[in-house]
Amino acid sequence: KQEVTQIPAALSVPEGENLVLNCSFTDSAIYNLQWFRQDPGKGLTSLLLIQSSQREQTSGRLNASLDKSSGRSTLYIAASQPGDSATYLCAVADHNNNDMRFGAGTRLTVKP
Amino acid sequence: NAGVTQTPKFRILKIGQSMTLQCTQDMNHNYMYWYRQDPGMGLKLIYYSVGAGITDKGEVPNGYNVSRSTTEDFPLRLELAAPSQTSVYFCASSSRQSTSNTGELFFGEGSRLTVL
Numbered sequence: 001k002q003e004v005t006q007i008p009a010a011l012s013v014p015e016g017e018n019l020v021l022n023c024s025f026t027d028s029a030i031y032n033l034q035w036f037r038q039d040p041g042k043g044l045t046s047l048l049l050i051q052s053s054q055r056e057q058t059s060g061r062l063n064a065s066l067d068k069s070s071g072r073s074t075l076y077i078a079a080s081q082p083g084d085s086a087t088y089l090c091a092v093a094d095h096n097n098n099d100m101r102f103g104a105g106t107r108l109t110v111k112p
Numbered sequence: 113n114a115g116v117t118q119t120p121k122f123r124i125l126k127i128g129q130s131m132t133l134q135c136t137q138d139m140n141h142n143y144m145y146w147y148r149q150d151p152g153m154g155l156k157l158i159y160y161s162v163g164a165g166i167t168d169k170g171e172v173p174n175g176y177n178v179s180r181s182t183t184e185d186f187p188l189r190l191e192l193a194a195p196s197q198t199s200v201y202f203c204a205s206s207s208r209q210s211t212s213n214t215g216e217l218f219f220g221e222g223s224r225l226t227v228l
Binding site (some may be wrong): 031 | 143145147153154155156157162169170171176202204206208214215216217218219220222225
């Protein structure tokens, strides 16, 4: 059964810093991995999707990497802004079980 | 672009009542999912379906039932509501019909349920 872990649970940084959020998973037989953003009281916004055969994806200031062999993905945010403050969730689509499991999320605060 | 539509957005139930959360998608996705999210927590998978007529339990299925009679609809039924089922419920869908499908997950806006 796939287990997804996100570290740290919370992170506070000053505006302008580059930062890395971590996601680890226990079963490397994945279909894809997806990063989401969630603002308080809101739904989920998809940020980046990495297919099983890919190593990374980029969108603007965001870069997500995938290392299946070590069961890890990172979300890199460059030049952070107060508007980046939110909870970031990673989700892993399992290849064998057809389900999709989430980590508990990292709550990011970017201080002006 | 309707995408994934959930109803109702808000509902208050009394203990022991039953209700159905509706979810429909218009993207012809074969996979559909129901998640719950408790305050300050991640999403927990309740049930999922890989196609019409096929459903499977997720991490936290107790107290819930689902059906998938059509590709578009995936209702979640709560029988004998309990305070522990107070949560925000999210429905999602994706497509894995062929290797060309990315399997990207699309979410509804959520249904906030309170059981008193």
